[in-house]
Amino acid sequence: MAGDYLDHKLECPFCGVIRLNIPADAKPTTAIRCAECGKYLGTWDELQTDFEQQGGTDGVFRLDNGRIRKLDSSR
Template sequence: MGEYLNHQLECPYCLTIRLRLPAEAKPSAQIVCDDCGEFLGTWDELLSDFEKQGGEDGVFRLDKGRIRRVD
């Protein structure tokens, strides 16, 4: 498994991984970058991408909209 997340979770506009999530995000919720405000995809698309990259069993954890590296 790689050490860095990629694909849809990284903003293609400002290259950060900071998601702005609604408190009760539904699968169809539109998610934007918290830094630049650009649309990144639906919550379902982004969560599926995160899970493909190891999800909760990989080197990263998704906690309250923040992706943290597990040391």
């Protein structure tokens, strides 16, 4: 099971925050940038895959319409 914090591609290696600038019409090849510093983080497909590998679909976080939400740990 994933830990309490996300890491890898979702966390910006330049400024350390997890704030993604995701266009509403993002496609798998859309370039995603950090909303804080503007640096390139990867494609939308790469970021979604990384999130899923960290337990995003059944862990403590959920990715929904480009927003990351922490789930209640009692679920």
